[in-house]
Amino acid sequence: MRLNKILKNTLLVLTACLVLSACATKKEVATDIKGQMQGDVYTGTDTVEYLADGVPDRVFFATNESILTTASRETLRAQAAWLRKNPNINVVLEGHADERGTREYNLALGERRANAAKDYLMTYGISSDRITVLSYGKERPVDSGSNPLAWSKNRRSVTVKAN
Amino acid sequence: MTKKILILLFILIPINANALIEVDITRGNLNPLPLAVSPLSIDEESRKGFEKILKKENIGSEISNIVENNLRISGLFNPLDKKAFLQAPDIANLKPRFEDWNLIKAQALITGKVNYIDNKLRVEFRLWDVLAAKEMMALAFTTVPNNWRRVGHIISDKVYERLTGEKGYFDTRIIYVSEEGPKTQRIKKLAIMDQDGANNKFLTLGNELVLTPRFNPASQMVTYLSYFKNMPRVYLLDIETGTQEVVGDFPGMTFAPRFSPDGKKIIMSFAKDGKSDIYTMDLENRIVEKITNHPSIDTSPSYSPDGKYITFNSDRSGYQQIYVMNNDGSDVKRISFGNGLYGTPVWSPRGDLIAFTKLHKGKFYIGVMRTDGSGERLLTENYYQEAPSWSPNGRVLIFYRETKTNSKGEGFSAKLWSIDLTGYNERQIKTPTDASDPSWSSLLSN
Missing domain, CATH: 3.40.50.10070 (TolB, N-terminal domain)
Known part of the structure; x- marks a missing residue:
């Protein structure tokens, strides 16, 4: 069929264009921006709130990752100490993703991040009964920007008092 | 109705x-x-x-x-x-x-x-x-x-x-999520409209976050994710009666629901302890079956039109890619091997293609590939777009697109778009509010 041939050629050209233009786009370099990021993990304090003096409420993640950084582990150890001192407080760990992923995958990723934080709190003696995990995926960014710094602030697990 | x-x-x-x-x-x-x-x-x-x-x-x-x-x-x-x-x-x-x-x-x-x-x-x-x-x-x-x-x-x-020589797709409806308010605190409602945008109606009030509605084959029921009481769960809604119920009794988040092609089951993900697996629930006898069992994230499942196969995305290889398996979870095969991440696979109603979202070098694409992963064609490129849904004749895809905000974080919007399988005829579908997560109904009359 001649028409099919024409169609195939058109599509080949179209696909080639898309691939080329994708290649031509600049790689988004997520390097150290004003000392607020390391790799692409947020290290600033703009959005951080405190559960108590010296107890930050959130930890940050690299793109597509749920690994806790050294700084995150320090934050979670402070949270665990605070929770041990306050045995009546229960918490919700709210896991979030940035906007650069599909909605459903991000829901799962948020859950995975909050669980990474939960597991760490548990290894420091906090009972799983006191922790609820809640993923928001990309639904609740703290920063509405469309840039690497904003995305890094949004990739987070936030510990929220449940009672 | x-x-x-x-x-x-x-x-x-x-x-x-x-x-x-x-x-x-x-x-x-x-x-x-x-x-x-x-x-x-x-x-x-x-x-x-x-x-x-x-x-x-x-x-x-x-x-x-x-x-x-x-x-x-x-x-x-x-x-x-x-x-x-x-x-x-x-x-x-x-x-x-x-x-x-x-x-x-x-x-x-x-x-x-x-x-x-x-x-x-x-x-x-x-x-x-x-x-x-x-x-x-x-x-x-x-x-x-x-x-x-x-x-x-x-x-x-x-x-x-x-x-x-092919069935049309005009006597159909679109269910989608209506969005309003600032990007950091979006108010989302289920909404339904005719394919041409007429007869828009809201189905929820916006009190809780709702996501990813999908029609059943008869287009009378909708399965979706609701954060009712801050517990993200898959729900079932009867459009005629307005009756809603939770699907299954899972001790955690269920999400990414879709109907089986016979309308008798809902397939979805259940997230627990940092891993997400795919489950089905039979709507008649309420029997729940676990379909995948892997420490990775397995989500966005979609059945083939004959119900024999399931396509889904998983990061079991380290990154999000598309897989196909038998409907009982056996014989899992990865089908996407191009550069970049692949997600949201949706099986065409004609059975021959799978539509997907691809993320590569900071751009999002909507594309199609054959069910063995060959013949990948990218139809459209943008800053952010995802979640294609097929017209009932398998000739048009509807999806949503979000805009990049400016340096002050302003200018965010989300809109519905459609594009032909040929890659031509890209159009915005007008909605009274911002919109996302569209799902196309079957033909209402035949």
């Missing part, structure tokens, strides 16, 4: 089987067929009757406007300007003067008549091949007057089918 209201009363004249004009659907809009949609003629008494009930001055013109608009947005037809028409609608419907229509370069002509009989709307229409000077099709419908828009959609489907 859907099937019973429109009664196809009788077929006036059997369809002529001779080869007349044909539109090649695989070509995109390179050469849309010029056609004339003559306003449906209406006698004065009927006109007044409908004006009283429907508050429309001329229901004949309104119906033909719907037909004209549908055929135009399909990208396959080029409806000609009515001002150029030489023949009056009533006379054209009796016997077109083909020379006149030929003169304005119309290759096909649609004529018709509307009557108000016994409080009913009766519409007849004819499709003519102008060059061959022949009638191609003639049909008549009788229905309640309130169904006038659907009559326009059904005529469009009949014309589309007669001229392309």
Whole structure:
């Protein structure tokens, strides 16, 4: 069929264009921006709130990752100490993703991040009964920007008092 | 609600089987067929009757406007300007003067008549091949007057089918998520509208976050994710009765729901302890089955139209990729091997293709590939777009697109878009608010 041939050629050209233009786009370099990021993990304090003096409420993640950084582990150890001192407080760990992923995958990723934080709190003696995990995926960014710094602030697990 | 209201009363004249004009659907809009949609003629008494009930001055013109608009947005037809028409609608419907229509370069002509009989709307229409000077099709419908828009959609489907040889997709609806408010605190509601954007209706109030609604095959039920009481769970909603229920009793987040092609099961993900697996629940006996079992994220499942296979995305290779497996979870095969991440696979209603979202070098693409992963074609590139859903004839994809914000974080919007499988005819679908997560219904009438 001649028409099919024409169609195939058109599509080949179209696909080639898309691939080329994708290649031509600049790689988004997520390097150290004003000392607020390391790799692409947020290290600033703009959005951080405190559960108590010296107890930050959130930890940050690299793109597509749920690994806790050294700084995150320090934050979670402070949270665990605070929770041990306050045995009546229960918490919700709210896991979030940035906007650069599909909605459903991000829901799962948020859950995975909050669980990474939960597991760490548990290894420091906090009972799983006191922790609820809640993923928001990309639904609740703290920063509405469309840039690497904003995305890094949004990739987070936030510990929220449940009672 | 859907099937019973429109009664196809009788077929006036059997369809002529001779080869007349044909539109090649695989070509995109390179050469849309010029056609004339003559306003449906209406006698004065009927006109007044409908004006009283429907508050429309001329229901004949309104119906033909719907037909004209549908055929135009399909990208396959080029409806000609009515001002150029030489023949009056009533006379054209009796016997077109083909020379006149030929003169304005119309290759096909649609004529018709509307009557108000016994409080009913009766519409007849004819499709003519102008060059061959022949009638191609003639049909008549009788229905309640309130169904006038659907009559326009059904005529469009009949014309589309007669001229392309494939079923249309105009008498359909879209369920989607309506969005309002700042990006950091979006208010989201389930909304439903006709495929052309008319009859928009909100199904939830916006008190809780709702995501990813999907129709069942009969287009009367919707499965979706709701954060009711801050517990993200898959719900089932009956559109007619408004009844809602949680699907299954899972100790954690369930998400990414879809119906099986027979409508009897819901397939979805359940997230626990940092891993997400795919489950099904039978809606009749409530039996839950675990389909995947892997420490990775397995989500966005979608059945093949015969129900034998499931496609989904998983990061078991380290990154999000598309897989196909048997419906019992056996024989899992990765099918996406291009550069970048692949997600949201959706099996075409025709069975031959899987539509997907691809993220590569900071750009999002909507594309299709064959079910073995070969023949990948990217249809559209943008800053952010995802979640394709197929038109029931498998020729058009609807998806949503979000804009990049400026340096102050302003200018965010989310809109629905559609594109043909050919990669042509990309269009924004107008919605009263921002919109995302569209799902296309099946044909409401056949």
